[in-house]
Amino acid sequence: xxxxxPQDAGDTTSLAxxxxxxxxxxDAPENIRILAETLKHxxxxxFARNGDAALxxxxxxxxxxxxxxxxxxxxxxxxxxxxxxxxxxxxTRDIPVIFVTGQSEEVDEARGLDLGAVDYVGKPFKAxxxxxxxxxxxxxxxxxxxxxALVRERxxxxxxxxxxxxxxxxxxxxxRDPETGAHIKRTQRYVHALAxxxxxxxxxxxxxxxxxxxxxxxxxxxxxxxxxxxxDSILLKPDxxxxxxxxxMKRHTVRGRDALAAAERKLGGNSFLRLAREIAYGHHxxxxxxxxxxxxxxxxxxxxxxxxxxxxxxxxxxxRRVYKPALPHEEVANMIRQGRGGQFDPDVVDAFxxxxxxxxxxxxxxxDKEHAAS
Numbered sequence: 001x002x003x004x005x006p007q008d009a010g011d012t013t014s015l016a017x018x019x020x021x022x023x024x025x026x027d028a029p030e031n032i033r034i035l036a037e038t039l040k041h042x043x044x045x046x047f048a049r050n051g052d053a054a055l056x057x058x059x060x061x062x063x064x065x066x067x068x069x070x071x072x073x074x075x076x077x078x079x080x081x082x083x084x085x086x087x088x089x090x091x092t093r094d095i096p097v098i099f100v101t102g103q104s105e106e107v108d109e110a111r112g113l114d115l116g117a118v119d120y121v122g123k124p125f126k127a128x129x130x131x132x133x134x135x136x137x138x139x140x141x142x143x144x145x146x147x148x149a150l151v152r153e154r155x156x157x158x159x160x161x162x163x164x165x166x167x168x169x170x171x172x173x174x175x176r177d178p179e180t181g182a183h184i185k186r187t188q189r190y191v192h193a194l195a196x197x198x199x200x201x202x203x204x205x206x207x208x209x210x211x212x213x214x215x216x217x218x219x220x221x222x223x224x225x226x227x228x229x230x231x232d233s234i235l236l237k238p239d240x241x242x243x244x245x246x247x248x249m250k251r252h253t254v255r256g257r258d259a260l261a262a263a264e265r266k267l268g269g270n271s272f273l274r275l276a277r278e279i280a281y282g283h284h285x286x287x288x289x290x291x292x293x294x295x296x297x298x299x300x301x302x303x304x305x306x307x308x309x310x311x312x313x314x315x316x317x318x319x320r321r322v323y324k325p326a327l328p329h330e331e332v333a334n335m336i337r338q339g340r341g342g343q344f345d346p347d348v349v350d351a352f353x354x355x356x357x358x359x360x361x362x363x364x365x366x367x368d369k370e371h372a373a374s
Contacts, residue, residue, distance in 0.1 A: 019042070019043055019044045020043050020044070020067065020138050021043065021044045021045075021046060021061075021063065021064070021066050021067075022039055022043045022044070022045055022065065022066070022067050022068075022069065022134065023046040023047065023054065023057055023058060023065035023067070023068045023069070024036060024045065024047040024048075024068075024069045025047070025048045025049075025050075025051070025053075025054040025068060025069065025070045025071055025074075025079070025082065026047075026049070026069075026071040026074070026100060027049055027050060027071060027074045027075060028071075031071070031100070031123065031125075032047045032049075034125055035069060035100075035130065038125065038127045038130050038131065039130070039131065039134065042131070043134075046061070046065055050075070050076055050077065051074060051076060051077030051078070051079070051082040052077060054068070054070070055082060055085055055086070058086060058095065059089060059091055059092055064091065064092065064095065065095060066095065066096075066141060067095065067096050067097075067098065067134060067137055067141065068086070068095055068096070068098070069098050069100050069121070069134070070082060070097050070098065070099055070100060070117075071099075071100045071101075072099050072100065072101050072112070073101070073102070079099055079100075080111060080112065080115060083097050083099075083112065083116060083117055084115050086116075087115060087116040093116070094141075094144070095141075096118045096119075096137045096138075096140070097116065097117045098117065098118060098119045098120065098121055098133060098134070099112050099119070099120045099121075100120075100122075101120055101121075101123065102122070102123040118137055118140075119133055121133055182366035182367065183315055183319065183368075184221040185366045186311075186315050186362055186363060186366045187220055187221070187223070187308070187311045187312055187315050188217055188218075189217075189362045190310070190311035190314060190315065190359060190362060191216055191217065191304075191307050191308055191311045192213065192216065192217040193355050193358050193362070194307045194310065194311065194348060194352065195208050195212075195213045195216045195217075195307055196208075196213050197351045197354060197355055198307075198348070198351050199213055201347070203347075204303070204347075207303055208303075212275070215272045215275050216275055216304055216307070218272060219272055219273075219275040219276035219279060219304070220279060220311070222256070222260065222276040222279065222280055223256075223276075223279045223280055223283050223308050223312065224252065224280070225259060225260070225276075225280060226251070226252035226253060226254070226255035226256025226257070226258075226259065226280060227252045227256075229251070229252065229255045230248065230249060230251070230252055231248070234249055250284070250292050250293060253280060253281050253282070253283070253284055253293045254281070254293050256277075256280030256281065257277050257280050257281035260273050260276050260277040260280055261273075261277050264277060275304050278302040278304045278305050279302075279304045279305050279308045281305070282296075282304075282305030283305045283308040283309050283312055284309070285297075285301045285305060285306075285309070286309075286342070286343045286344075287301070287306070287341060287342060287343060287344055287345050287346070288341070288342050288343070290343075291343075301345075306344070306345040306348050307348060309343070309344060309345075309348075310336060310344055310345075310348050310349065310352055313343075313344075314332055314336065314352070314359065315363075317331075317332040317335065318332050318363055319368060329356070329359075329360055329363070333352075333353070333356060336349055337349065337353070
């Protein structure tokens with residue numbers, strides 16, 4: 001690696017940290033010298049004599065060059081190929097490339113621009129023109145970088161707001177339900193574990209891409225949001241519900257779906273809310289069609305709801321409630337095995353049995369406080 005520092009008086013190290021870095025790539029030393037002399041008072045100059053060296057400098061230097069002046073006609077790897085490789089690499093694709101050409105050289109400017117170059121400068125060099133074009137492209141890059149930083153910051157803020165809102169909504173639902181404690185944290189991690197495991201299956205990979213797996217993790221806590229509409233006399237009843245009370249309790253799936261669907265419409269079709277809606281509405285459906293609220297069967301039940309079905313049942317059975325003790329994992333696992341193809345999707349059951357150790361670890365790590373203290 002070769003770099004020339006700006007030749008100004010004062011603290012060179014501090015100054016260099018503030019200067020943009022220009023990589024000059026040319027097989028002719030004289031061209032490198034002319035460009036370096038033109039730019040060295042304003043920028044840190046790096047140079048390479050061939051395409052391979054240029055790629056190494058661009059990809060391995062810390063910090064990377066801020067702009068590249070790239071000769072088109074070079075022996076071996078020409079400038080077009082260097083530019084193509086730069087734009088294919090995620091670490092270098094945003095570095096602006098200005099092609100350098102001789103007046104007598106036949107070049108295809110459209111090809112260069114299609115490859116991602118931002119400009120051309122011709123030989124012999126006009127110092128003022130070179131300075132202006134480099135300065136303009138660096139200013140554009142700084143502007144793009146600032147916008148990218150603002151977008152990343154805003155995206156992080158929105159993601160945090162979404163997560164906090166989800167947790168608040170889910171917690172309100174849980175506070176009205178005897179199933180309090182760490183139920184939210186456990187079930188969302190069970191769903192995430194199942195989804196991540198099943199994503200490796202070619203049958204489910206298209207539906208469970210990494211973004212969807214993450215959204216499932218975020219949306220799972222809203223599975224019982226509809227319970228806020230259920231009267232306390234039913235929701236908090238420690239005894240067995242009557243048929244009429246159970247009919248009312250089952251309506252939490254419809255009301256949860258309706259609330260999430262209304263929010264989804266206002267946001268113009270949000271994929272996160274779609275998943276939350278499918279979970280809230282369908283997590284009490286059964287593979288054999290004997291569930292509620294629709295009584296649909298098999299793959300007609302959305303996959304997110306089928307994942308939540310096992311996560312919710314496993315957590316309910318392995319957690320202590322005022323009306324029942326916690327059942328041991330082995331007993332619950334046997335009940336889930338017996339429900340394979342009946343209550344539960346066989347593929348999700350098979351995934352559960354591959355993930356038993358992870359389920360146990362999640363259950364232990366996020367115990368209800370009263371259970372952990374006992």
